[in-house]
Amino acid sequence: MSVAAAIGEGRIGPRLWMYANYHCNLRCSYCLTESGPGVARRHLGRGAMIERALEARELGFTGLGITGGEPFLVDDMPERLAELAQILPVVVLSNGTLFRGRRLAALDPLRGLPVEVQISLDSAEPDENDEMRGPENFAKVVAAIPELLARGIGVRIATTLNDPDAYPQAAMDRLCALHRGLGVSDDHHVVRPIVRRGRAATGDMGVVAGFDELEPELTLTVDGAFATPFGPTVRDGRLDTDLLISRTTAPVAFPAALLARAAGAHAPGSDARLGIR
Amino acid sequence: MIELIESEAAPVLARPYFQGAQTSPIVASLAHVPEVLEVAMPFIGLVLGPSAIDARTKELVILRTSALLECEYCVASHTVVALDSGVAASEARALRGGDVSAAFPDAREAALLHWVDAVAAGVGGVAPAAGDTLAGHFSEPEIVELTLLCAATMMLNRYCTALRLPTGHGTLSRLAAEGFA
Numbered sequence: 431m432s433v434a435a436a437i438g439e440g441r442i443g444p445r446l447w448m449y450a451n452y453h454c455n456l457r458c459s460y461c462l463t464e465s466g467p468g469v470a471r472r473h474l475g476r477g478a479m480i481e482r483a484l485e486a487r488e489l490g491f492t493g494l495g496i497t498g499g500e501p502f503l504v505d506d507m508p509e510r511l512a513e514l515a516q517i518l519p520v521v522v523l524s525n526g527t528l529f530r531g532r533r534l535a536a537l538d539p540l541r542g543l544p545v546e547v548q549i550s551l552d553s554a555e556p557d558e559n560d561e562m563r564g565p566e567n568f569a570k571v572v573a574a575i576p577e578l579l580a581r582g583i584g585v586r587i588a589t590t591l592n593d594p595d596a597y598p599q600a601a602m603d604r605l606c607a608l609h610r611g612l613g614v615s616d617d618h619h620v621v622r623p624i625v626r627r628g629r630a631a632t633g634d635m636g637v638v639a640g641f642d643e644l645e646p647e648l649t650l651t652v653d654g655a656f657a658t659p660f661g662p663t664v665r666d667g668r669l670d671t672d673l674l675i676s677r678t679t680a681p682v683a684f685p686a687a688l689l690a691r692a693a694g695a696h697a698p699g700s701d702a703r704l705g706i707r
Numbered sequence: 708m709i710e711l712i713e714s715e716a717a718p719v720l721a722r723p724y725f726q727g728a729q730t731s732p733i734v735a736s737l738a739h740v741p742e743v744l745e746v747a748m749p750f751i752g753l754v755l756g757p758s759a760i761d762a763r764t765k766e767l768v769i770l771r772t773s774a775l776l777e778c779e780y781c782v783a784s785h786t787v788v789a790l791d792s793g794v795a796a797s798e799a800r801a802l803r804g805g806d807v808s809a810a811f812p813d814a815r816e817a818a819l820l821h822w823v824d825a826v827a828a829g830v831g832g833v834a835p836a837a838g839d840t841l842a843g844h845f846s847e848p849e850i851v852e853l854t855l856l857c858a859a860t861m862m863l864n865r866y867c868t869a870l871r872l873p874t875g876h877g878t879l880s881r882l883a884a885e886g887f888a
Contacts, residue, residue: 641719657719674718676742688742692719 431682434490436690442646444493445521446486446682447659450474450507451499454566456525458550460590460635462628464664465499472499472652476678478495479590482650483517486680495647497659511515511545511653519544521586526550527567529574537581546584546618549575552591554604576701586618592635594621627663641673648686648692654678655685657692711735724748730797732780732872733863754859760852762792765818767811767852769860770794770802771806771820773825778864783874796885803887814846819853826857 452472454465465479483494494514501507501522514520526549528587529537549571553559556568556578587609588699591597602621611617623635637643641657649656653669656662661673675692676685711732712718718741724734733751737741737744755769766789773781782803801810807820818840825837826887841850868871882888 671712671716673719673739674741675720677740678742684742688720 431690432486433686433690436686436693437490437492441646441693442686442689443645444491445495445496445647446518447497447647447649448474448479448481448482448489449498449651449659449662450501450504451651452481452664453503454498455503456529456567458525458563460592460624460628460630461561462625462630462660462663463499464591464629464667465576468701469499472506474650474652476506476513477673479510480513480517482682483514483682485680486686487518487687489683491614491648494518494519494520495523496520498541500525500528502528502533503696508539509642512539515543515545516673519533519546521546521548523548523550523588525563526574529569529577530570534551534577534581537578537583541582546586547578548586548588548620549614550590551587551605551609552589553607556622563627563647569626572612573606575609575614579613584618585614588612588621589619589621590624592624594623597621610681614641625660627660628665631665645672646689648675648682648689650682650685655689657689660693708869709736709739711872712738716772720745732875733867736870736872746801751863753860754856755850755863758852760856761850762851763789763794764816765856766792766794767798767802767816767819770824771801771807772857772860773864774803774823774886776861776864778868780867780872780874781860783865783878786797786885788885790885797886799887818844822853823857824862826854827861876884 431441433442437444450473452463452465453467455467456459457466465497483565486494493595496511496514499574502524504510507522511522522545524547526547551559552562552570553568559568560566585613589605606616606619607680612617614618625639626636628678629637639660644658644660647658647660649659651662653662655675657673657675660671663670675688676683712721712729712735714725714730715736716744721741721744724738724744734744734748734778737747755765758765766785770785770789772781773785786799786803789802792794792803798810801807806825808817811817811820822837822841823834845853
C-alpha cells in the first residue's frame with residue numbers, strides 16, 4: 431500500500447510529527463518524555479525539519495506537528511515554523527509559558543501563516559493546573575493566549591486528564607468557559623487522557639496505550655521514526671522502543687512505508703484505538 | 708555491551724521475530740534497528756537455515772567457520788544445532804578445533820572443510836587448489852550457497868563476538884549434557 435493511499439484511507443494520520451527537542455523549562459508530572467531543564471536537548475536540525483516537511487508533502491501528508499520538549503526553547507523556532515508553514519499547515523505544541531518580551535515579539539513573522547500553537551491547560555483552577563505543570567503555569571498560559579491571538583496566531587488548548595470520564599462536569603464547564611473567554615473556541619479545545627508512558631508510568635497515572643490503541647501518526651525524532659507522537663517516550667532516562675518504526679528517518683518515504691505496512695495489518699474501524707490525539 | 712531488548716519493548720516491526728524467553732540475542736540486539744532486523748533475519752534464516760543443501764552439510768560449514776573465528780556464542784549454539792543435524796559428537800569436537808582430516812574421511816566433506824578453512828581462516832586470495840577440489844564434488848549453485856554460508860557465518864561470528872552476545876542457559880545445559888566443556 432502506498433503512503434498516499436494509507437493516508438487517504440485513514441490507516442495512518444495525515445500529519446507528520448517532528449520532535450524538535452527534548453528539553454523543557456517545565457517538569458510536568460505526567461510528561462511522556464521526562465523532559466525538564468536538565469535533560470539532553472537532542473535537537474532535530476532546522477535543515478532536516480525543512481527537508482522532511484518537503485518530502486512529507488510529496489508523499490501526501492497534509493499537515494505538520496512540531497513537539498518536544500518545549501519547541502520554543504529552540505532559538506530559531508519562529509523562523510523554522512514560518513518556513514514549515516510555507517510547506518504545510520503546522521500545529522506546534524507548547525507549554526505556553528515562554529511567550530513574553532523578546533520571545534513573544536519573535537512570533538510576529540507567523541502572523542497570517544497556517545500555524546497554530548497548541549497550549550496545555552489542564553484546569554480552570556490555578557492550583558489544580560499548577561500541581562501538574564508547575565508553579566505559575568496557569569497565570570502564564572492565560573496571559574499568553576490573548577497575546578498570541580492578538581498577533582494573528584491560532585491557538586488550540588489541550589487538556590490532559592488522568593481520567594477524562596471521571597472529571598467533574600462542573601469543572602469542565604469552568605474550563606470551557608475560561609478558554610472561550612480567552613478567545614479559543616470549543617473546536618480548538620481537545621481533552622485527552624494521560625498516556626501511561628514516561629513520567630506518567632513512573633507516577634502510575636493514565637491509560638495504557640500501545641500500537642493497537644493509538645492512532646498511527648509518523649513521528650520523527652533525532653533517535654528515529656516512531657509510530658505515533660506518543661512513541662518516543664523516555665522512562666528512567668531510557669528511550670522506549672516499543673513504538674519505534676526505524677532508526678532511518680530520511681527520506682521520509684522509508685519510515686512512512688514501514689508504518690503504512692504495519693498499520694495495514696489493522697482493518698479500518700476494527701481496532702480498539704482510543705482516539706487519543 | 709549493549710542492552711538486549713525484551714519482548715515488551717520490541718519495536719512494532721520486530722515483534723514477529725520475538726519468541727518470549729526463547730528470543731535469540733541476535734534478534735534482541737538487532738531490534739535496536741528494526742529496519743535492519745527485518746532484512747537481516749530473513750537473510751540469515753535462508754542462508755543458515757533449511758535450503759537445497761542438507762542441514763548436516765550446512766552445519767559443518769557453520770560450526771567449522773565459527774570455531775576458526777573463535778566465536779563463543781556461535782560455536783556453542785551451532786554445536787547443538789549440528790548434533791541435531793546428524794553430526795556426531797566426535798565430528799563436532801573435530802570441527803571445534805580438532806583434527807578434521809581424521810574425523811571426516813569422506814572426500815566430499817573433506818573438500819568442503821578444506822574450502823572453509825581457506826575462506827574463513829585466511830586473508831586476501833583463496834588458494835585456487837581449494838576451489839578446484841571443491842568443484843569436483845559440488846555444483847556451481849552449491850558452491851555459491853556454501854561460500855555465502857561461510858561468509859555470512861563470519862559476519863555473524865564477528866557481530867556476536869564484538870557485542871559479547873550471551874549464550875543461553877538451555878544451550879549451555881545441553882552442551883554439558885553432551886559432554887562439551
